Amino acid sequence: MRKQKIWDILIIGLVVAYIVLPLLVLVEYAFAEVWYAYQLFPSKLGFKWFSWVLENYDTRMSFIYSYTLAPLVMIATLALCIPAGYVLGTRRNKLSLITENLVNMNMALPVIVIGVGLLPLYSRLGLLNNYWALIPAHMIGAIPYTLRSITAAFMQVPRELEEVARVLGASKLKVIQKVYIPLTWRGILAGGVFAFSWSLNEFILTMLLGFPGVKTLPVSIYEYVGGYYLTPQPAAALSLLIVVPAIGIAAFLEKYLQVSLGLGGG
Amino acid sequence: MKISKDDIISILFLFPLYAFLAVMVFIPLLNVVLGSVGISLFGGQSKFSLEGYLKFIDPSEPYLYSLFFTIYISLIATVISVIAGYLFAVYLTIKKPRIWQKISTVMTVPLFVPYVVGAFMWWTLLFPSGYLSYVINGILMSLGIIKSPIPLVNDPHGIGILFGEVWIRFVVAFMMFYGPLQLVSQDLVDAARTLGASTWDIIRKVYIPITKYSIIATSAIILLATMAGVSIPLILGGSWPQFLNVMIYIDVTRLFRFQTAYVSGVFYIISSLVLGYIFFRFTTKRVIIQVR
């Protein structure tokens, strides 16, 4: 029995280490104030790089852009997806199925292809290097996931409830308030978080369309690695500025609001 | 066709979505397809030509080799991720170690990490002064397999890309397999044991055949995602050879060769449709084969 437990610990330990160690190294770089090339570990830890990225104009702007675009994208995506999700979730007819398949196809298409096709359109409309024009661009990738989550939420509401409420004399508004919102808010919130997270993480479209002035955190991180900088520390700090809030939000949702982000599946 | 009030609501509520998709997805896609044969939707000269396609299949141009490289590396990454993800999921299903419950949330961590950050993380591990670079090169040199340290990232063999891709895809594969595996009745495993099956026999003869649809579907979607994702090859790949989507990026932002970029785009559209179709066909089919 004990021999089995040792194997279990070894295998699970290995997998967990494989997942977590790269992140720990990231953390190490982000907090490395002093780290000479010959040293295995940093000699001094501190928040220097965090204050550096927030003082540096470029990176500070990317931080601001990222965290202001994300909520805007979330709101816009929800505005689009809630009515659509209501229809897809409550009416399972041909139109719903076609729409779902279209959106799923969209999910399968690489964003870069859409980006390349979008570039001339944006160029023509003068929307390049435009903060607001990035919102719809971010929405493209967010919509399939958000719509799925919201549709699933509406599918959980038994059809009869709406009818019963109507029969009992509730106005349309009351129906929404008392029937739909309590039962679907979790799925809608999860969908909103997907959109928020997608926008935060979005890279290639922002690179293509926001160039050169509008940069988000992922773009800034790329600049530090894809280019000439050999100091990964600022990029590490920037990375943590994305990852930590993301994990924090997810943990908060899971624990306090019991919103499961059910991230498995296509 | 009678249009009821219900239908009006449906149309009204779905309209913004369709309008959005038409402008932001359909038109760009159309632009790519038409652009691949020289027709420009948004100004500029429009002349039907197959020049782009000819360039694409021209062996002296980089595209063909890039396509091969993309598929080759993506296949390897997919195979590794799928096998590792499946075996780990099966191991947890059969042995059910208690420690797992406390740790399972760890598996969701890579999902919160943007691809760019994930790629960057592996860059820090694999670049010449990175920890993993020291360890791997150290082992290989002490075993006499190589004489001097080899580049493990930004390298011409796609090693760096593989590390980054597998880290992210392994977790996705695991999560996509875990659910279906739980659905396989424990009775079947017990019956197989009484018939003389070892654990390896059970994996090969019970679990894999019963979950084969989810294996196919998961492999398709992971292959697709690996081929399509641009951040990882961009950051972890070398200057040559590169993934096809990186070629697209370079064509569009540096070389201004739009037509070949569109042709590459068309290739991606076709492969996504094919792989996407496989994925959806095999996930709507019963996820596992069941008796009833």
Place this chain on the structure above:
Amino acid sequence: MVVIVLENILKKFKGVVAADIPYLKIEDKEFFGLLGPSGSGKTTTLRIIAGLTKPDRGRVLVDGEDITDKPPEKRNMGMVFQSWALFPHLTAYENIAFGLRLRKIPEDEIKARIKWAAELLQIEELLDRYPHQMSGGQQQRVAVARAIVLQPRALLFDEPLSNLDAKLREQVRFELRKLQKRLKITSIYVTHDQAEAFAICDRIAILNKGKIQQIGTPEEIYNRPATKFVAGFLGVTRFIRGKVVEILNKDTGQVLVETEDHIVIKATGNLQKISKSSNVLLVIRPEHIVLAEESNDNVFEAVVERATYTGDAIDYDIKLGKWNLRFKTPANLRISPGSVIKVRIDPSRVVVIPD
């Protein structure tokens, strides 16, 4: 010879005792039953014998060999599950061949053995079908064929008939017993259905809450139950509580029992377990009660409370003193509720057990 012995077995799940068996011996070629309500530990015990569940302590011996640490795949015991557990992705033929292929038995011998098993179980035409193309009864036969084709040392049955409809169950019972007698393999049968256990098994162990209450032939445990649980679990049973006031016959064990409402009844008991002044229970079943002639002894007055027509008979709920009893008459005899009747309790069949 395949004799299975369980020694000092204990298994707990989350602190609850699932099986607690100090000693159990199953004889060679015997069809042994494990009977009890759900949660009684019968399936746990079977799984311990199969090796699918590891006991917290104790030993499992087969012909004297300690196999407690042997994994199930090495024990060579065929098992038939309640859900039949047929592999859904394989045909009946491939299902049956599964174990044979694992042992790398040559193809023509596999064919021969499957033919033999298929004839025995009458499933020759089903061999090319998949489980979802077969009825419950057919799947069950394939499951049995799959188990016997490996010529196992023992056969273990875990409620294999509970998912079949009642008529089929009755028919299959006898076929299973016939099969076992023909194959002469030591077999263990788990069920909660008393009639099934009685029809199939040579000897039965009755379990409750993980412990064995009594072991015996169907006749023994039914007519001479050792505990209140066994008496209550088998057949339709009613109890009358009382005290032994006199021992009438030391050889037959006939005693006189007086209830607290001063009814005196003659019955039979095990004098090694009861004596004068013992607090006892009388185990009374419908077949022990008949409508009485005036002059017989052990006759009492009772009130009919309810009469239920079951088609072939009428079940009566009657009250004797303060005690609720049940008895039966043929359907043509109709005694209406409220009537006062005289009934005779057969003293040689009514058993007295310690309270």
